[in-house]
Amino acid sequence: MSARDLHGPGAPWGGAEPGARSNSDFKVVGQPRPKVDGIAKATGAAVYTDDLTFPGMLHAKTLRSPHAHARIVRIDTSKARALKGVHAVLTGDSMPIKYGVIPWTPDENALAVDKVRFIGDPVAAVAAIDEDTANAALKLIEVEYELLHTYLDPFESLQRKEPQIHEDKKGGNISKSVQLEFGKVEEALAGAEVVVEDDYFFHGSTHAPIEPHCAVATYSADGVLTLWSATQITHYVHRALARVLELPAHRIRVIQPCLGGAFGGKSDPFSLEFCVSKLAMVTGRPVKMLWTREEVFYAHRGRHPMHLHYRSGVTKDGKLVGVDAKILIDGGSYSSFGLVTTYYSGQLLTGPYHFPTYRFDSTRVFTNKPPCGPKRGHGSVQPRFAFEVQLDQLAEKLALDPIEIRRRNFQGDFTRTVNGQRVTSNGFLQCLDEVESASRWKERRGKLGFGRGLGVAGSMYISGTNYPVYPNDMPQAGVQLKVDRSGLVTVFTGGNDIGQGSNSMCAYIVAEELGIPVERVRVVAADTDLCPVDLGAYSSRVTFMVGNATIDAARKLREKLVAAVAEKWECAPARVRLIEGLAIDLEDTARSMTSVEAFQLAETKFDTLGSTGSYNTPKLGGDYRGGTIGASPAYSFTAHVVDASVDVETGRITVHDVWVAHDCGRALNPMIVAGQMEGSAYMGLAEALFEEHDVNRFGLHRGPSLLDYRLPTSLDTPDFHARIVESIDPEGPYGAKEAGEGPLHPSLPALSNAVYDAVGIRLKHLPFTPAKVLAALREKRAAASVPQGVR
Amino acid sequence: MRRMAEYRLEVNGDSLDVSAPDHWTLLEVLRYRLALTGSKQGCDKGDCGACTVLVDGKPWLACLTLARSVVGRRITTIEGLLPAHRANGGSGADPVQAAFDRCGALQCGFCQPGMILSAKALLAKTPQPTRDEMREALSGNLCRCTGYTQIFEAIESAVASELGLKPAARAWGAPPVSCAARKDGGA
Ligand code: FES
Ligand code: FES
Numbered sequence: 013m014s015a016r017d018l019h020g021p022g023a024p025w026g027g028a029e030p031g032a033r034s035n036s037d038f039k040v041v042g043q044p045r046p047k048v049d050g051i052a053k054a055t056g057a058a059v060y061t062d063d064l065t066f067p068g069m070l071h072a073k074t075l076r077s078p079h080a081h082a083r084i085v086r087i088d089t090s091k092a093r094a095l096k097g098v099h100a101v102l103t104g105d106s107m108p109i110k111y112g113v114i115p116w117t118p119d120e121n122a123l124a125v126d127k128v129r130f131i132g133d134p135v136a137a138v139a140a141i142d143e144d145t146a147n148a149a150l151k152l153i154e155v156e157y158e159l160l161h162t163y164l165d166p167f168e169s170l171q172r173k174e175p176q177i178h179e180d181k182k183g184g185n186i187s188k189s190v191q192l193e194f195g196k197v198e199e200a201l202a203g204a205e206v207v208v209e210d211d212y213f214f215h216g217s218t219h220a221p222i223e224p225h226c227a228v229a230t231y232s233a234d235g236v237l238t239l240w241s242a243t244q245i246t247h248y249v250h251r252a253l254a255r256v257l258e259l260p261a262h263r264i265r266v267i268q269p270c271l272g273g274a275f276g277g278k279s280d281p282f283s284l285e286f287c288v289s290k291l292a293m294v295t296g297r298p299v300k301m302l303w304t305r306e307e308v309f310y311a312h313r314g315r316h317p318m319h320l321h322y323r324s325g326v327t328k329d330g331k332l333v334g335v336d337a338k339i340l341i342d343g344g345s346y347s348s349f350g351l352v353t354t355y356y357s358g359q360l361l362t363g364p365y366h367f368p369t370y371r372f373d374s375t376r377v378f379t380n381k382p383p384c385g386p387k388r389g390h391g392s393v394q395p396r397f398a399f400e401v402q403l404d405q406l407a408e409k410l411a412l413d414p415i416e417i418r419r420r421n422f423q424g425d426f427t428r429t430v431n432g433q434r435v436t437s438n439g440f441l442q443c444l445d446e447v448e449s450a451s452r453w454k455e456r457r458g459k460l461g462f463g464r465g466l467g468v469a470g471s472m473y474i475s476g477t478n479y480p481v482y483p484n485d486m487p488q489a490g491v492q493l494k495v496d497r498s499g500l501v502t503v504f505t506g507g508n509d510i511g512q513g514s515n516s517m518c519a520y521i522v523a524e525e526l527g528i529p530v531e532r533v534r535v536v537a538a539d540t541d542l543c544p545v546d547l548g549a550y551s552s553r554v555t556f557m558v559g560n561a562t563i564d565a566a567r568k569l570r571e572k573l574v575a576a577v578a579e580k581w582e583c584a585p586a587r588v589r590l591i592e593g594l595a596i597d598l599e600d601t602a603r604s605m606t607s608v609e610a611f612q613l614a615e616t617k618f619d620t621l622g623s624t625g626s627y628n629t630p631k632l633g634g635d636y637r638g639g640t641i642g643a644s645p646a647y648s649f650t651a652h653v654v655d656a657s658v659d660v661e662t663g664r665i666t667v668h669d670v671w672v673a674h675d676c677g678r679a680l681n682p683m684i685v686a687g688q689m690e691g692s693a694y695m696g697l698a699e700a701l702f703e704e705h706d707v708n709r710f711g712l713h714r715g716p717s718l719l720d721y722r723l724p725t726s727l728d729t730p731d732f733h734a735r736i737v738e739s740i741d742p743e744g745p746y747g748a749k750e751a752g753e754g755p756l757h758p759s760l761p762a763l764s765n766a767v768y769d770a771v772g773i774r775l776k777h778l779p780f781t782p783a784k785v786l787a788a789l790r791e792k793r794a795a796a797s798v799p800q801g802v803r
Numbered sequence: 804m805r806r807m808a809e810y811r812l813e814v815n816g817d818s819l820d821v822s823a824p825d826h827w828t829l830l831e832v833l834r835y836r837l838a839l840t841g842s843k844q845g846c847d848k849g850d851c852g853a854c855t856v857l858v859d860g861k862p863w864l865a866c867l868t869l870a871r872s873v874v875g876r877r878i879t880t881i882e883g884l885l886p887a888h889r890a891n892g893g894s895g896a897d898p899v900q901a902a903f904d905r906c907g908a909l910q911c912g913f914c915q916p917g918m919i920l921s922a923k924a925l926l927a928k929t930p931q932p933t934r935d936e937m938r939e940a941l942s943g944n945l946c947r948c949t950g951y952t953q954i955f956e957a958i959e960s961a962v963a964s965e966l967g968l969k970p971a972a973r974a975w976g977a978p979p980v981s982c983a984a985r986k987d988g989g990a
Contacts, residue, residue, distance in 0.1 A: 044907070044973070046904045046905055046907075047904070047907075047909065049909075049912075050903075050904035050909045050912075051896055051900070051901075051904045053904075053909045053912030053915055054896060054900035054901070054903045054904050054909055054912070054915060054919060055841070055881065055882070055884070055885050055896055055897075055900055056839075056840070056841020056842070056880065056881035056882045056916045057841070057882075058912055059840070060840075060843070060913065062834075062840075062844065063834075063840035065835070065838075144805060144824070219947075220947055221911070221913070221947055222843070222845040222851055222853050222911070222913045222914050222945060222946070222947050223843070223845065223911065223913045224844075224845065270912070271911060272843070272845075272911045272912070272913030273910075273911040273913055273947050273948055274911075275947070302844075304847065305845070305846040305847065305848070305850075510911065511910040511911025511912065511913075511948055512910070513910070683906070683907035683953075683973075684907060686907070686953070686973075687907045687910055687948075687949055687950075687953050690949060690950035690952045690953065691910065691947075691948050691949050691950045692950075693950060694949075694950030694951070695947075695950075717846065717848065717850060718845070718846045718850035718851050718945065719848075719850045723945050723947065725941075725942040725943075725945060726937070726938045726939075726941040726942050726944075726946075726951045726954075727938045727939065727942045729950060729951050731952070732950055732952050734952075
């Protein structure tokens with residue numbers, strides 16, 4: 013059955029309209045329940061990459077560049093090699109083939125070849141009997157550098173062509189540039205009642221998962237390389253290893269153990285994965301590399317700093333007529349996902365509001381800083397911040413309630429955006445209603461007294477993308493099921509569980525479809541030898557795609573079970589229902605057998621029991637170059653209201669409460685969905701108030717530690733109130749869409765808008781430090797003290 | 804080059820002989836000598852709390868503790884809770900561990916061994932903590948996933964079950980609303 017016919021006659025509930033099916037009709041789905049790996053995590057039994065040890069294992073360390081931009085003139089590793097306990101030393105020439113997560117822009121080397129491009133760029137790697145010896149060997153490596161001009165300002169990278177950070181790249185230091193226009197923006201803005209034009213700045217931030225990157229490799233005597241890595245993209249790492257190590261892919265196995273957080277920070281192939289693999293091949297021994305916290309900051313791939321210019325116009329009723337954006341993106345030193353980031357910065361803004369005309373001009377440039385990449389809400393959190401603040405500015409000019417202007421511009425469900433993206437279910441209005449009533453917006457906004465205020469913002473995000481990073485027509489997600497005679501069903505999925513709970517999701521679906529308890533489902537995930545390909549945990553694709561693939565596989569299996577039981581009972585298959593560990597006859601409920609008996613019956617009738625399932629998106633996207641980037645089979649929608657106060661003496665902002673309403677289609681487990689919503693809102697506010705990933709004038713990271721880069725503690729984090737909205741998407745698994753990234757977006761603009769409500773200053777430059785708040789307050793007082801008529 | 808030290812540690816009720824480089828931290832000894840990998844390393848410099856263990860019942864950063872310096876002290880790691888609970892006649896996991904599982908507090912789980920031990924220490928001192936007391940007690944344990952709310956709920960749930968109360972059920976947006984009823988597009 014095609015995964016897109018999920019709610020057809022094959023549905024276990026007999027093809028009822030999906031929307032007509034309430035959560036109480038499900039036995040497993042829709043209820044809060046523990047995760048399949050919860051108790052293992054709670055008891056310390058869960059195995060993460062650094063928990064692995066092998067006999068004879070060596071420890072590896074990386075030598076990094078102390079210069080932001082330099083040519084490598086000479087490397088001498090002889091003294092390091094001579095140190096007792098050192099087993100191998102690698103430099104760039106041992107792995108000269110370039111790679112990159114996007115196949116069109118391979119510009120990274122496992123270790124620098126000829127040049128270094130940021131402070132922290134990997135230059136050499138050592139494997140030794142222990143970490144102390146490896147560290148001592150690093151000090152013995154001599155590297156002579158010839159310094160080059162350092163680019164730290166993206167505006168300079170835009171103008172200046174020499175020296176080039178990537179010499180083989182056409183177009184100076186520009187990484188990617190996209191200009192797209194939909195409709196006639198200038199004409200539309202000329203006819204607008206009110207136009208607001210303004211500049212916004214989004215700073216850099218990083219993921220900071222609590223688990224640092226770690227990888228372990230073994231190379232067997234018969235030439236099979238096995239890599240365990242803290243990655244969220246097993247499949248792409250598999251491909252990259254084959255390319256760089258020049259090994260056939262069938263001789264490589266990549267396994268993701270339990271993962272200690274990622275948020276997009278582990279979705280590129282990283283230097284350490286190649287280094288431990290090569291070192292294991294060279295030495296014939298297992299090799300582990302665990303990055304220090306400092307190294308995790310250099311690896312980065314965090315949120316791109318963006319300079320954003322927006323010009324939007326509305327009619328006198330507050331309806332948008334046109335939006336015009338110009339964005340400069342600071343990419344740091346490598347491409348990473350940058351091609352996609354550049355498109356996303358424009359393509360993902362066209363909902364939940366109807367844009368009659370739209371234009372964006374986005375350019376990503378290289379600078380000599382740690383490379384940027386995809387952080388939770390990839391490429392779209394920054395423009396969303398700018399636009400949602402601008403929407404408040406427009407509402408103010410028209411004296412419209414900020415929630416009302418958002419309602420008036422709602423695009424509707426089952427529609428198409430101005431840039432050609434198909435939107436299906438859309439619960440954005442419900443989200444607005446929820447946060448409006450839960451926060452008591454009508455009674456409280458504007459009435460909290462000077463210093464305290466409420467702000468709102470909305471957003472939209474993709475549930476997966478129909479653009480696989482390398483073009484192919486094979487399934488984007490595959491799942492395999494295997495049945496044991498004991499009644500146990502094992503799910504094999506390439507999906508990466510990064511803490512979001514995707515393994516649990518697979519188990520819930522199989523239990524639901526086969527009518528067995530969740531405890532009878534085991535999940536084996538993210539092991540390239542055992543599991544069918546899934547593209548990985550990015551772009552919020554896993555629930556949607558792996559979920560649909562799991563349903564597909566489970567229904568194929570169910571068909572066999574039902575056929576075997578029906579044959580035994582000599583009745584029509586439609587009478588057989590699998591539920592609560594039993595097969596029952598719907599017309600004669602006294603007749604039943606256990607699911608174990610049903611499994612054995614089916615194995616006797618058919619063969620060894622198993623099934624496969626897959627998912628591929630339908631053809632989507634606008635009919636123009638880049639039109640498929642940002643095209644998603646479904647979009648999630650969010651609204652936040654933030655309640656914050658501002659201390660006008662110190663400039664400190666305190667967030668009291670955040671109401672988060674999110675349309676996730678259907679909550680397959682509301683407890684997990686709420687956790688994603690709260691974690692997202694937390695991460696957004698952390699960026700707004702606490703965190704800044706930046707370098708000093710030499711290109712040196714300002715504070716690569718969890719003390720300097722301040723993550724909010726439990727004392728700094730406000731109360732979150734998650735409100736789940738279910739729009740039941742026609743193509744999502746049981747109607748589900750994403751919940752892991754969308755709910756981050758509105759945090760930042762909603763806070764800025766709350767500060768405006770509190771003290772009348774517009775914060776347009778992130779992060780909102782006390783110094784910026786005080787400066788804005790001073791500016792406002794100065795403006796107010798100028799006598800009327802003079803200005 | 805390196806000097807080795809030999810000593811005996813009291814971990815989870817066992818006396819264990821250790822031979823390790825004399826500069827090794829308690830975290831290194833636990834993870835790489837005693838194979839007690841439940842204690843995690845997030846920063847190795849006292850900033851994150853992932854390595855929290857209990858020393859004589861108090862939360863303690865194992866990454867900042869020289870292993871030799873806690874000879875003779877009572878060390879509890881995350882691996883020690885379930886067996887201690889069973890030894891006291893309990894079933895399943897330790898009630899706090901079970902509550903973290905039940906309440907969705909475990910996302911990636913990497914911060915949680917430390918978090919759960921900090922929560923255990925809090926509950927030993929303050930059996931019915933307020934939210935503010937929880938915030939204070941857990942402020943040395945960074946969690947990057949949850950936003951802390953479900954962690955507080957887990958502690959409240961553990962307290963409730965300890966008192967024999969039915970843990971308060973959470974309203975998930977009370978109840979999830981379907982947009983199907985609003986196909987007209989609302990406003
Ligand atoms: S590892 Fe000890 S505090 Fe981070
Ligand atoms: S659960 Fe991931 S860091 Fe706390």
